[in-house]
Structure formats: C-alpha cells, structure tokens
Amino acid sequence: MTLPVAPGPDPSQTTAASYLGQGARIGVFDSGLGGLSVLRAIRQHLPQAWLGYVADSAYAPYGEQDEGYIAARCDVISRFLLAQGVDTIVVACNTATAAAVHILRAQYPHLPIIGVEPGVKPAVALSVNKRVGVLATPGTLSSDKFKHLITTHGQQALIVTQGCPGLAKEIEQGQLDTPRLRALVDGFCQNLKLADVDTAVLGCTHYPFVAPLFQSALGAGVIIVDTSDAVARHTADSCRIRHARLVHHAQATSAAALSGPVSTQLWTSGDPEHLTDVARNWLALDAHAGLLT
Helix, strand or coil: CCCCCCCCCCHHHCCCCCCCCCCCEEEEEECCCCCHHHHHHHHHHCCCCEEEEEECHHHCCHHHCCHHHHHHHHHHHHHHHHHCCCCEEEECCHHHHHHHHHHHHHHCCCCCEECCCCCHHHHHHHCCCCEEEEEECHHHHCCHHHHHHHHHHCCCCEEEEEECCCHHHHHCCCCCCCHHHHHHHHHHHHHHHHCCCCEEEECCCCHHHHHHHHHHHHCCCCEEECCHHHHHHHHHHHHHHHHHHHHHCHHHCCHHHHHCCCCEEEEECCCHHHHHHHHHHHHCCCCCCEECC
C-alpha cells in the first residue's frame, strides 16, 4: 500500500541531486522472495517512486531450471509489469539475469531493463589475499554470463565457486534463522573456509537476508559482498536520466505525471498471504499482495 513520504519538490525544478524517484514506475521481479532485498535498496534510493514487485514463487526456484523455462517465465512477468505501466524493469534474480536479460532487452529495446550479477569485480578489489568465494545457485554458476564475468573481472584472484542448491527454496519459507538454514549455510561455506577466502560474494538475491548466517559460518574477518545497493544505484541513475528528459519537456507534461503516486504493490504466482507476511516481517512493508494472473 502507500508508504508515508514527504511531498516532493515541483517536478519542473527537480535537479539530479534532489531527484528521489518522482514519476518513476519501476517493476522488480524474482523467482521468489529474494528480490525483496533489491526492492528494499531501491526504495531507499528512490523513496518517491512507484514500485511493483512480482515473486514468481509457484515456479521457483529458477536456479535449478533450464534457460528456456526461465526465459518463458521472465517474458510472462515482464508483460504483466508492462500492463501495470512500468517504465523500468529490474530483473532482481541472478539466474534470470543470466538466462533471459539479453532476450528481454532485445524484445524491449527502448525500455531500461536492469539485471543483477554476482559482485565479483568489487570483491576482487576488496580482497587482500586475492582469494574470493562466490556463493550462488547452480544455474548462475553454470551460465555463460557468469563465465564471462569471471574472465573479465576474476583473473587477478583465485575464485572459489560454491553452488547452493536448495538454499533459496529454504529461505522462501520465511524464517531466516533455523537449524536447517544454519546447517545448509555451514555446509556451503566449508570449501570457502578451506580455500582461506577473505571475501565472499552473495550471488543470489535471497542470500542477503541470511547474511548473518554466512558471516557466522565464515568468520568475522571475511568480507561479505552484496550487490543489491549497486543495483539500486544503477536503477536510480537510469530513472534520473529519464526524469531529466521529462522535465526538459515539462511544458507538455503535467506536474501530476512527473510526480505520480508513491506506493509499493506486490504480486505473486504463489501464496499472496505468505508474500504479504514476509514483506511485513522482512521489510516492515504494509502492502497486501495480489495474485499474479
């Protein structure tokens, strides 16, 4: 539902420095609940934007599906979000980005479509001993996009990859600290500890919600890299450029169109009540989820 936000400035007078998302309509989607970490970061950067979030929970997890299956679901969700009037789409899923973002960009060449990818580049820069772990779904790690990422940004370090089958699905249950979750995280961290990594990348948008478990398993000295804030900054930059163009043509555009309503709406192909409860518990977001149709 509508989030409390102070009134913004006159849109025609909005500068790049003061832009807070006025008039932006951003659609965000993931295979399930993980993209809520990206939604949270976008809201922090663009508090006056309209945000729509789709959790494709009935078809999750994407990380264990083939690329054709994932691309088909991304097409369905993108069409749904476009029907809601979005002007930007954020694919808040590493696996979906790897499998389908290039297809979506070709299909909608004039629409900003922002993907996510494991933060290998910042992790290598942060690492002192140049030993970096990447925790992600099997689908992400086996993708050509990830291989290209390692070739481009991982050559200066030992990159230790660890697939985490079942972890996103367990996080989907909504409880963020259970014996089962701790056991999974501890098991997936063993190879990283043996390799003496000093930096670990959370390569799935679900994983930031259990970052404390990863920190506990890896030790306080290991840096945890989560790219949700970088994705939010990229989204904010894209929306800021679009807004500046609208302001430039403000004579033909109403102030209401430039400012727009501020709200967050949620949909899911799974259980709407579960998404509603999780959004409230994880993000303190009071928004009742609808059913994706």
